[in-house]
Amino acid sequence: KQEVTQIPAALSVPEGENLVLNCSFTDSAIYNLQWFRQDPGKGLTSLLLIQSSQREQTSGRLNASLDKSSGRSTLYIAASQPGDSATYLCAGYTQGGSEKLVFGKGTKLTVNP
Amino acid sequence: NAGVTQTPKFRVLKTGQSMTLLCAQDMNHEYMYWYRQDPGMGLRLIHYSVGEGTTAKGEVPDGYNVSRLKKQNFLLGLESAAPSQTSVYFCASSYSSGRFSYNEQFFGPGTRLTVL
Numbered sequence A: 001k002q003e004v005t006q007i008p009a010a011l012s013v014p015e016g017e018n019l020v021l022n023c024s025f026t027d028s029a030i031y032n033l034q035w036f037r038q039d040p041g042k043g044l045t046s047l048l049l050i051q052s053s054q055r056e057q058t059s060g061r062l063n064a065s066l067d068k069s070s071g072r073s074t075l076y077i078a079a080s081q082p083g084d085s086a087t088y089l090c091a092g093y094t095q096g097g098s099e100k101l102v103f104g105k106g107t108k109l110t111v112n113p
Numbered sequence B: 001n002a003g004v005t006q007t008p009k010f011r012v013l014k015t016g017q018s019m020t021l022l023c024a025q026d027m028n029h030e031y032m033y034w035y036r037q038d039p040g041m042g043l044r045l046i047h048y049s050v051g052e053g054t055t056a057k058g059e060v061p062d063g064y065n066v067s068r069l070k071k072q073n074f075l076l077g078l079e080s081a082a083p084s085q086t087s088v089y090f091c092a093s094s095y096s097s098g099r100f101s102y103n104e105q106f107f108g109p110g111t112r113l114t115v116l
Helices: none
Strands: A004-007 A010-014 A019-025 A030-038 A044-050 A056-059 A062-067 A072-077 A086-094 A097-103 A107-112 B004-007 B010-013 B019-025 B031-038 B042-049 B065-067 B073-078 B087-094 B111-115
Touching: A004 A086, A010 A019, A019 A030, A019 A086, A019 A107, A030 A062, A030 A072, A044 A056, A044 A062, A044 A072, A072 A086, A086 B042, A097 B042, B004 B087, B019 B031, B019 B087, B019 B111, B031 B073, B042 B065, B042 B073, B073 B087
Parallel strands: A010 A107, B010 B111
Antiparallel strands: A004 A019, A019 A072, A030 A044, A030 A086, A056 A062, A062 A072, A086 A097, A086 A107, B004 B019, B019 B073, B031 B042, B031 B087, B065 B073, B087 B111
């Protein structure tokens, strides 16, 4: 059974710092991977989708990479801002359950002014 | 485009009552999903649909039923609500799924349900 782990569970950084959020899968046989942002009391907003044939995706100050051989993904946030404070979730499709997106429990990020 | 919408936003039920949550999407997506989110448990898939008229069980289907009579709508029903079903429910949709490209999932704002 595919399990997704996100480390750390919580992270607090000063404004302006570059940071990395980690996501790992127990089964490295994954297909596309998606990173989400969730603000308190809100739904999930899709940030980046890395398709199976890709190794990374970039959007503004965000860069996500996927290493399928090791079953790991990282989300890099450059020059963090207080508005980046939220919970970040990663999720991926696995070969065994092609319609099922498996989620990590998230990393709660706080960026302090 | 409104994207994915959910009604209602909040609901309080008594044990044993029934209700239906409605999800609607205007992106012409084939795939639709219902998740529940609980503290410490993360997001778990309840049921999903790969097209109009089809439904399938997810990770935690017990106590829930679903229907996909129209492509744009996906209904989640609770026939006899229990306190264990207190949760935040999210609907999502995607153009395709799994190994295919363009399987990005888009989420609705959620329904916060409390069962007393």
